[in-house]
Amino acid sequence: MSYELIAILMFLSMLLMLSTGQRVFGAIGAVASIAALLLYGTGGVELPFSQAFKLFNWFPMLTLPLFIYMGYVLSEAGIAEDLYRAFHVWFGRISGGLAIGTVLLMVIISAMNGLSVAGMAIGATIALPEMLRRGYDKVLITGVIQGGSSLGILIPPSVVLVLFGMIARAPVSQLWLAGVFPGLIMATMFIVYIWVRCKLNPGLAPTVSEEDLNMPLREKLLLLRAGIIPILIFFLMTGLFVMGYTSLVESSAVGATAATAAALYKHKMSWGMFHETARKTLAVSCMFLWLILAALAFGAIFDGIGASRAIENLFIGQWDLNPWTIIIMMQLSFILMGMFLDDTAMLVIVAPLYIPIVKALELGFSNQIVWYGVLYTITCQIAYITPPFGYNLFLMRSLAPKEITLIDIYKSIWPFVLMMALTIALIMAFPQIALWLPSQIRLRG
Template sequence: MSLELLTVAFFGALIFFLLLGLPLVFVLGGVSVVFLYFTWGPGAFFMVASQMWGSMGSFTLLAIPLFVFMAMVLERAGVAQSLYTMMHLWWGGVRGGLAIGTVGICAIFGAMCGISGAAVVTMGTIALPRMLERKYDKELALGCINAGGGFGILIPPSIIMILYSLITGTSVGKLFAAGVLPGLLLLVLISGYIAIRCRLQPHLGPALPPDERGTWSEKLVALRAVALPMLIVVMVLGSIMGGVATPTEAAALGVAGALFSAAVHRQLSWGMIREASLRTFRLTGMIVWILFAAHAFSSAYQGMGAQDLVQDLVSGIPGGPWATIILFQVVIFFMAMVLDPLGIMLITLPVFLPVVVAMGFDPVWFGILFIINMEIGYMTPPFGFNLFYLKGIVPPSIKMGDIYRSVVPYVAVMILAMAIVMVFPEIAIWLPGVLF
């Protein structure tokens, strides 16, 4: 069978079984192993197993269950409630201030825990009812929580970055450093959009009445709420970027900080630890299967020689390398509407990244573009995860259509941010260059 027909059969089988509704990880791994057998024979099984064994020995892999456990503990530690009280006092007097403060809290959560769902569920529970009580536009309020929740995979530490590193061989430390400035750029752009829109349309986010804004003494006392989150951020990010600890060691420090925060807020108990541990085991088990599928797919893809075929096809795209990068982002954007981010990583990275490197682009820079696109995918209809996280906790009066409509302007802002990082790659690669 020719390489072209083999490639068509391979990807056709993937699409066929996905349309049947089978789990993506098992489809990807199963189809890949079958094609490896018929391409290379029984010896292919040993190759996949040896690659998987090599990944299991990766010290970086230990960071994943640690960061997941830290997120599970922080979600129940009471940190978010204290942060919101502080934001309420400091930003409540500004038009749209509660929404801007909510986005800021999501950024702090992202810098602490590394996953998206924790911030969405927490802010949807704490911030959304208070914004609705104060006559905020529901779509503005829903959208800011959706957008802010995605910061967890871009602002380091990020579990998606660790998986990107394991699948592609890119330095996770450089990825963490590269995510800092793009994350701050997104925070500024989204906050600026809210501030400008509420300035032009004050009824969307009215300022709080003077009696709810608090005195200066209350505001200063409320700043204590930032101490513990900043301690965790410094422990995790400061230790990595200062060269004191590896990402895995920093994750262990983050777990210690999360447990300390839970103890300070009197939420630490054996029941909470047990529940957080069980959820961590479930997520970590799923990630191990994802890595197995990633290795099987990568081996099958390279074993068939499809990488050369894709590079030949890409070389014929008019407009040169930049047109190729834009095409890749468009493909990822539409895939993110129907697939989960981890599945998109498994399908696209073995195909796209060798082409990106061959064209002379920095894989760390491309990784940041990829992750911003995944962040958009978390909030893009019809199947963005954040949409369903939010739907599970909003009042019955808010329909799924309201949530879908709320994300449109925020998606536009994120696409603008991705375009800025694309045009000015130094935003992503300057800090890794300085630190590493």
């Protein structure tokens, strides 16, 4: 049997296992283990075993539980609720001000958390009921929350970019910096879209009540205190990192410690909260660990039989495809897979296939794998929110009140999908949008 046929059988076996509803890490790890034994005999167990030790020796892995813990603590401490109250008052006179404030809230949550699911949960439980109560159009605000939550996997500290860096063997610090400008561009597009649409149709977003608009300046200034804690945490964590005082792992420890101190300061930290936060952190961290381990094991077997080089030769050598055609084909495949899988599972599946190809393509600029990491994260989020089977669409439906239907959710997301696609087009046309900042700042980790 040729190595090409073995590679196809491995890939199809993995997809078959996933279609049975098995856990992603179990399906991928099982195919990797069985293939190793069949191809190399009992000595094949050394391949997955060596990948496990590579993973455990990679220090940025320590950042995952710390960032996840930080996000849970900040959420439980009620910091997001205080921030939303401040945005509500200060942006009340602007067309669509509360929706614009929600996008800004999502940006700050992204800078504290790094997970899109956390941003959506906070937005749906805090912002959505408040905007509905104030007469905002339900389709508009549903799209705002879903679009705003997509910033969580792009603006540092992005957990997804950490995972991409682990599997692609790319520097996480460079990936983080590469996500800053694209994330801010997307946020700016969302804000401009909301303002223009609400300006043209004021009925979509009524202004806030006179009581809030006429609040004394002193009380409004006091509300700004809600931003002190998240901004302080962000600058302690990211600022020290950018200035070179801390490494990536040390930065995550600073963030986790600062979040704990903030919860203690607000008298929200109890033994019950700490126990629940630690339990959730352990569960999510273990899930990511097993996924990465399965991906590395599968990749070691897959690359060991030359499958990646065979695919590279097929695309570039035999079919003579344009490098940009190959990139577009990859992006479209992410959108298709996103109908059925989450972003981590997609990364685990395609990393052995796509990452070697991206490194081999001649695109005319350096640091291609960091650039592609940004494309991957945005495209995955588009896949998450694209009908009919986008993962986040159903998550949003489970969080939203009954008056918001699945049809409303489907209708709400298209303007944000188009803006995200435009961001991808801009990054492909002008790679320096993502690569300029990493080229200017060299960080540890």
